[in-house]
Amino acid sequence: MRKIKKDKKFDITVVGGGLTGTLMVSILINSGIVEKNKLCWINTDRKISTDKRVSFINYKNFLKLENNYGINLSNQKFININKIEIHNLDEVTPITLEDKFGHGVIVRNDIFRNNLRIFDNDLTVYKSKVVDTDYNEFHRYLILENGNKVNSSLVLSADGNSSALRQLSNIKFINYDLDHTIISGFLNTKNFHFNTAKQIFLKDSFIGLLPFSKNVTNFVWSLDNRILNEKNNFKYYDEILERLNTFFYKNGIYFDYPSSKNNKLQTYPINIKYVKKPFTKRLALIGDAAHSIHPLAGQGFNLSIEDCFNVMNCLHEAKNIGKDFGEISILTEYEKSTKSRKNFITLVTTILFYIFKKRNNFMNTIINLAFKNIEKTSSKQIFKFLARGY
Numbered sequence: 001m002r003k004i005k006k007d008k009k010f011d012i013t014v015v016g017g018g019l020t021g022t023l024m025v026s027i028l029i030n031s032g033i034v035e036k037n038k039l040c041w042i043n044t045d046r047k048i049s050t051d052k053r054v055s056f057i058n059y060k061n062f063l064k065l066e067n068n069y070g071i072n073l074s075n076q077k078f079i080n081i082n083k084i085e086i087h088n089l090d091e092v093t094p095i096t097l098e099d100k101f102g103h104g105v106i107v108r109n110d111i112f113r114n115n116l117r118i119f120d121n122d123l124t125v126y127k128s129k130v131v132d133t134d135y136n137e138f139h140r141y142l143i144l145e146n147g148n149k150v151n152s153s154l155v156l157s158a159d160g161n162s163s164a165l166r167q168l169s170n171i172k173f174i175n176y177d178l179d180h181t182i183i184s185g186f187l188n189t190k191n192f193h194f195n196t197a198k199q200i201f202l203k204d205s206f207i208g209l210l211p212f213s214k215n216v217t218n219f220v221w222s223l224d225n226r227i228l229n230e231k232n233n234f235k236y237y238d239e240i241l242e243r244l245n246t247f248f249y250k251n252g253i254y255f256d257y258p259s260s261k262n263n264k265l266q267t268y269p270i271n272i273k274y275v276k277k278p279f280t281k282r283l284a285l286i287g288d289a290a291h292s293i294h295p296l297a298g299q300g301f302n303l304s305i306e307d308c309f310n311v312m313n314c315l316h317e318a319k320n321i322g323k324d325f326g327e328i329s330i331l332t333e334y335e336k337s338t339k340s341r342k343n344f345i346t347l348v349t350t351i352l353f354y355i356f357k358k359r360n361n362f363m364n365t366i367i368n369l370a371f372k373n374i375e376k377t378s379s380k381q382i383f384k385f386l387a388r389g390y
Ligand SMILES: Cc1cc2nc3c(=O)[nH]c(=O)nc-3n(C[C@H](O)[C@H](O)[C@H](O)COP(=O)(O)OP(=O)(O)OC[C@H]3O[C@@H](n4cnc5c(N)ncnc54)[C@H](O)[C@@H]3O)c2cc1C
Pocket: 015, 016, 017, 018, 019, 020, 021, 042, 043, 044, 045, 053, 054, 055, 056, 057, 128, 129, 130, 131, 158, 159, 160, 161, 163, 164, 165, 182, 183, 184, 220, 268, 286, 287, 288, 289, 295, 297, 298, 299, 300, 301, 302, 303, 304
């Protein structure tokens, strides 16, 4: 049996040092809703993030972070996106979504995370993984790998797509493997418009392109595993460059290998996780632990940001009426407030994935006809709604 070293008591414990966990801790500290010595963070990640991926943060969330939660990114650290173009194979024209106020901003994950300054004396931090959990009427217990036992009124678990706490606390979820691999990296570019994001649907894959600097673009490439497994030594850069340069030849946009400082590729299997009820006794899931979606619309972290906002609304309500943070009515309220956006985004991104994945030439012709008509009608507002967050 594991030897329990200490038994510390907190009001709130946040698990996870990814984007969601770090944002949640930062917002909790800034709000002052919980005393410093009553807040705990279980964070096994490095203090300074090196995650060079980029995220699209929709305008609504960006403004709320800035205006309601005091999280400011200076102008040099993000790029405004005021145009989104959705391209399809054999298209006549792309669907173009323009917004003079901006759809949102692009920021590098490490810049965003490192900008959320959290100081050691702000709270108690444990650098050891959660390996077990239990609860009673008043507390949730977390047992850490190093033998410590943490005891809280409420645990907010941001432990990612493979969430250990979701498993350990028997929260039910649906897991669906999309049989695609996500490849993310950077390319040098010529004539790629600085404030435009693009999503390109090709026969065997989808490519999201986000401008990163004047001549550098970030890509998120979702590739069918059958294509990836066909070749023994799959040359990622050669393959993506061939696809992009062939596709954009008509537009005069040119892509090239990245410089050595930008040539690190990241690959992930992609699976959807749908968690109908993201809470149990004195524990709520937030971020990818509560919902993992296909990144084709760049909304995964946006849903996580909204989880943090929803948690805060529920905690403020609890505090105002003198309720304990981990009471079931507070957790039920959290679930209600996340439900419609989570369902909408999961549904739309999954439908888009299958429409564009399962196609043949006939389907593609239909899609292009639909694209042509959507461009002229208000139906394209659904894409705008998806991108902008409202
Ligand atoms: C290629 C790609 C591009 C994307 N682009 C966008 C985009 O443009 N816009 C957008 O909104 N979203 C985007 N997303 C989604 C977004 O990146 C994720 O939704 C977000 O990073 C999830 O963060 P998280 O903190 O919830 O999870 P994670 O980043 O997975 O963090 C989980 C944390 O939990 C910790 N942990 C795990 N197990 C334990 C344990 N047992 N005990 C303690 N700690 C534990 C880990 O160490 C880690 O710190 C993209 C995703 C991918 C794959």
